[in-house]
Amino acid sequence: MDFDRRGRLRGPYAMDKDDMQVTETLNEGLKRSYAITVTADELDAKVNEKLKEAQPDIEMKGFRKGKVPMPLLKKQFGQRLLGEAMQETIDGAMAQHFEDTGDRPALQPEVKMTNDDWKEGDDIQVDMSYEKLPEMPEVDLSSVTLEKLVVKAGDTEVDEALKNLAETAQEFKDRKKGSKSKEGDQVVIDFLGKVDGEPFDGGAAEDYPLVLGSGSFIPGFEDQLVGVKVDDEKNVEVKFPEEYGAENLAGKDAVFECTVKAVKEPVAAEINDELATKFGAEDLAALKAQIAERLEVEYAGAARQVMKRALLDQLDEKVSVDLPPSLVEAEANQIAHQLWHEENPEVQGHDHPEITPTEEHTKLAERRVKLGLLLAELGQKAEVTVTDAEMTQAIMNQARQYPGQERAFFDFVRQNQQMQQQLRAPIFEDKVVDHIAEQATVTEKEVSKDDLEKAVEALDDE
Incomplete structure (x- = not known):
């Protein structure tokens, strides 16, 4: 005979109170397998229990509600309840097993019936296999030594962040007359878009401020406006992406007739009390x-x-x-x-x-x-x-x-x-x-x- 750490019999001698046989077939490292036998009598008792629970609410011709005899109920509904009873009984056996052993399965246990030729009146043979979670050792947490790095925000770090903040609040001022636009500049344009020579809805605007490199227009559009000057007229040739939102434009070649009305360079906001108020600070x-x-x-x-x-x-x-x-x-x-x-x-x-x-x-x-x-x-x-x-x-x-x-x-x-x-x-x-x-x-x-x-x-x- 073999006893577990709680003093209970293990192996083929182990049974629960309902005479459900649970036999250990593998104990290797964290791997465990068990053969579970659910007796026909136990399964029958489970079906009878379910019928008894439902009896008060069942109506049948020739009988008052709740007075249908058990033999008749079993003949009428027993077969239907059998599968449900089998599942509940096996689930109950597994739950009882984990409660008794203290095992915690790493993943959902693998459960399968082994008597494929089962018929009503036979015992149910089930194999259950799983890997158990290991018992974690005690750790003396007081033996852990850690170093916490502390960084103070000095004037240099604050000034750098302030400068970055000012750049986000940048404005644009006109470049010197005749200057060519650069990446990051803002160009103010009128444009008219055409597909197959015909204008399309939403393809035109006047005095539109476009920051080159912002990616706000379809790919290739902004690149072609780098190097333009005020009063330039430029045909921007692009292709709408295949996945473009408007189906009538998706994948189509287009030409945008653009007139450049202004070329402006970015200017960071001045770092002063006015900037502070823009970001919700008093000063x-x-x-x-x-x-x-x-x-x-x-x-x-x-x-x-x-x-x-x-x-x-x-x-x-x-x-x-x-x-x-x-x-x-x-x-x-x-x-x-x-x-x-x-x-x-x-x-x-x-x-x-x-x-x-x-x-x-x-x-x-x-x-x-x-x-x-x-x-x-x-x-x-x-x-x-x-x-x-x-x-x-x-x-x-x-x-x-x-x-x-x-x-x-x-x-x-x-x-x-x-x-x-x-x-x-x-x-x-x-x-x-x-x-x-x-x-x-x-x-x-x-x-x-x-x-x-x-x-x-x-x-x-x-």
Whole structure:
């Protein structure tokens, strides 16, 4: 006889209270297989139980409601309930098994009937196989030592940001008479577009201010206006994209007859109190204070990513555990697939050759799976949760990527469990990381902006 760690019989001697036989057939690493036998008597009892539950509401000719005899109900509905009873009984056996053993399957268990010649009155033979999640070892979080990089927003950084802000508020002034337009200039034009020699709706405008290089017109249009002067007349020849919104123009060759009325160069706004008020600040000093605060928030976010990588590296070194091969394989395939698409951005769909993960992909997958399981375990023990308010904020942040469709996106996420999990997972991970950092020894180190940028760039190189 063989006993498990809880003192229960295992192997062919193990049975539950309903005499449902559960026999272990494989115990190798994290792999487990069991042969489950559901007796015909147990299945019959389940069908009778279902009929008894439904009896009070059943009406049949010749009988009062709820008074139809059980034998007649069984003859009428028993066959129909048999499949449902089989599924519920097997599901119940699996749930009881996981409760008794404490096993947590890495993926959905594989379950199949083995007696293909089953007929009513026979016992049901089922095989159940799965890989269990490993038991994660205890980690002394106080032994984790971290360095938190701190960057102060000095005058140089604030002035640089202020200069960039002024450029976004740029204005345009006329170039010297006879000057040719350059990339970034604004040209004021009248234009008339024609396809096959005929004007088309929406193809004409007067005094239109166009910034060359802005990409606001169809490809090739703005390029042909680089080098023009005031009073020039220019025929711009372009081809509408095949996927252009207006079907009557999609893929068509067009000629735009343009008259240049002004050529203007960009001029950055002056850095003064007036600029500050444009951005909602009381004066220039207040705007500088706002910029310094925003920069330090950005620096803190970047420094957190550097510290988080160091934390995960230490956890990776501290923890050694067997991993479910199925999870590692699935993660490696996902990594390989994602990297392939990044290297081949022109392929939008999945109609491409089979992608085989490399040893490097598998190694990265092992790290991700191990750290994912460890963080989940630590988060569960610390009772880390993602609040409704945090989820709502995450959904709203994502919804902003779909202007005008925010409400539809919000409703879509609310009805999609998988999408909710994709949004919840990074929030949960960050909260667990914060929890670990609170237990760890953290020292602050003041560095320059350049040093922080180098540390962030190093993350991408690893």
